[in-house]
Amino acid sequence: MSPLVELTDVAFAYGERPVLSGINMAIARGKVVAIMGGSGSGKTTLLRLIGGQLRPQAGQVKVADRVVSELRSRDLYRFRRRLGMLLQFGALFTDLSVFDNVAFPLREHTRLPESLIRDLVLMKLHAVGLRGARQLMPAELSGGMARRVALARAVALDPMLILYDEPFTGLDPISLAVIGNLIRRLNDALGATSIVVTHDVHESLAIVDDIYFVSEGRVVAHGTAAQMSDSELPFVRQFVHGEMDGPVPFQYTAPPYGEDLRLGRP
Amino acid sequence: MIDWFLDTFGGVGQRVLHGVRRLGYATRFFLLTLAKSGTSFARFGLVVKEIYSAGVLSLVIILVSGLFVGMVLGFQGYNTLARYGSESALGVLVALSLVRELGPVVSALLFAGRAGSAMTAEIGLMKATEQLVAMDMMAVDPVARVVAPRLWGGILSMPLLSAMFSAVGVFGGYLVGVVLIGVDEGSFWSQMQAAVDFREDIVNGVIKSIVFGIAVTAIAVFEGYDAPPTAEGVSRATTRTVVTSSLVILGLDFIMTAFMFRG
Numbered sequence: 001m002s003p004l005v006e007l008t009d010v011a012f013a014y015g016e017r018p019v020l021s022g023i024n025m026a027i028a029r030g031k032v033v034a035i036m037g038g039s040g041s042g043k044t045t046l047l048r049l050i051g052g053q054l055r056p057q058a059g060q061v062k063v064a065d066r067v068v069s070e071l072r073s074r075d076l077y078r079f080r081r082r083l084g085m086l087l088q089f090g091a092l093f094t095d096l097s098v099f100d101n102v103a104f105p106l107r108e109h110t111r112l113p114e115s116l117i118r119d120l121v122l123m124k125l126h127a128v129g130l131r132g133a134r135q136l137m138p139a140e141l142s143g144g145m146a147r148r149v150a151l152a153r154a155v156a157l158d159p160m161l162i163l164y165d166e167p168f169t170g171l172d173p174i175s176l177a178v179i180g181n182l183i184r185r186l187n188d189a190l191g192a193t194s195i196v197v198t199h200d201v202h203e204s205l206a207i208v209d210d211i212y213f214v215s216e217g218r219v220v221a222h223g224t225a226a227q228m229s230d231s232e233l234p235f236v237r238q239f240v241h242g243e244m245d246g247p248v249p250f251q252y253t254a255p256p257y258g259e260d261l262r263l264g265r266p
Numbered sequence: 267m268i269d270w271f272l273d274t275f276g277g278v279g280q281r282v283l284h285g286v287r288r289l290g291y292a293t294r295f296f297l298l299t300l301a302k303s304g305t306s307f308a309r310f311g312l313v314v315k316e317i318y319s320a321g322v323l324s325l326v327i328i329l330v331s332g333l334f335v336g337m338v339l340g341f342q343g344y345n346t347l348a349r350y351g352s353e354s355a356l357g358v359l360v361a362l363s364l365v366r367e368l369g370p371v372v373s374a375l376l377f378a379g380r381a382g383s384a385m386t387a388e389i390g391l392m393k394a395t396e397q398l399v400a401m402d403m404m405a406v407d408p409v410a411r412v413v414a415p416r417l418w419g420g421i422l423s424m425p426l427l428s429a430m431f432s433a434v435g436v437f438g439g440y441l442v443g444v445v446l447i448g449v450d451e452g453s454f455w456s457q458m459q460a461a462v463d464f465r466e467d468i469v470n471g472v473i474k475s476i477v478f479g480i481a482v483t484a485i486a487v488f489e490g491y492d493a494p495p496t497a498e499g500v501s502r503a504t505t506r507t508v509v510t511s512s513l514v515i516l517g518l519d520f521i522m523t524a525f526m527f528r529g
Binding site: 051053077078079080081083085087088089091092093094104105108109150153 | 392395396397399400401402403404405406407411
């Protein structure tokens, strides 16, 4: 079976500043895949290319055998109806209750009767453990709860592909484990495919099937979670074990230390 | 010398170019919003919600200001007219000042400060908190779903607010002129009725308020949508909405008055 998401020689630059170059990825259906890398390595840009928010300057991004950058506006929106996205801090609509947030995509894209929408919303909220919070407003939720509501909203239309942009940022250990488990369970229950952009090594290793490491706009390593955990590649080792120095240097580029301190001069 | 000249006037030229580019961008955004207004009319409830936010919630400031402006006109008008023994024309002065000028202009300035700034801040914050991106990724066009209903809500609210401002203002003039000072009530109303022309005065006033409504709301939604997604960006966009709208209202008022009341 062909991969659900396929990137071939993708390059992208913001103006004159290159962000990605020569990116190749193939993400199989049904998998949960993490894209990891340091800040500014181009992870979120990759997610935006897959979601069709950005167009690559070179190469191709294919999802479900269709080239995303070639989709016209109407086709792009039709494609996005089969896509769920969890943004970094949830991005809930602040003027809508938890219930209405989850009902939003259903009301916008279907003509289902309100009674059926109610049942579907309660099922999605039950799946993330927040059926009892349906009447709360986003301002009344903790960070972890907001992320769970956003997750319920992202899967409201049973998407084929779910994109997660830094889903673990700023969460306490319990919320972090809950979100991690939900990502895996919802993916398997819906028969979907998930791409998780994250820094969080330990939570990701526990839930994902494959990992891509991205550094300076290139894929520097790729393999299963177990392979990456035991990898001896210097960048992967430094990232997975949180080592202070390595391919990503501790010191910002500077003149030699001795020269800076004027050692050996009269 | 040449360097000084280039430094001084080069900056001015760049600012002008930036301004023209931004005007073109704003015009394109306005036309795009009009083209994507289908959802607003198919689901008119979205517009009604915005009429409530922009119109109903602006009522207090509009009505209170209208009353005071009318009462001040009553005092000032009586003071001037009494010098020529024409106190009975107080109703005409109050009504014409309000329906031709003060009603549309002052209500539009207040609308820009109250509703326009709120619209910019709301859309700007939705952008800063990625709500617009989330909507776009859910295959819901934010221009059609968020911007267009607000634009139409503002455009429909403005003439109604302006009419209410003028009506309450006339009542304020009546309170001061007739009830407080003692101008003859019959001549106050009858002279007003005889002198105020429906086509020349009231319709022209309504046209002005519609134009102001389009200008203020278009500026407000554009500034919100274009705001940099930071606290400072939203705050600057909100300020720009009020300043630009106020200047545009006064400029448009001069142009329209020149065409409408040439005599």
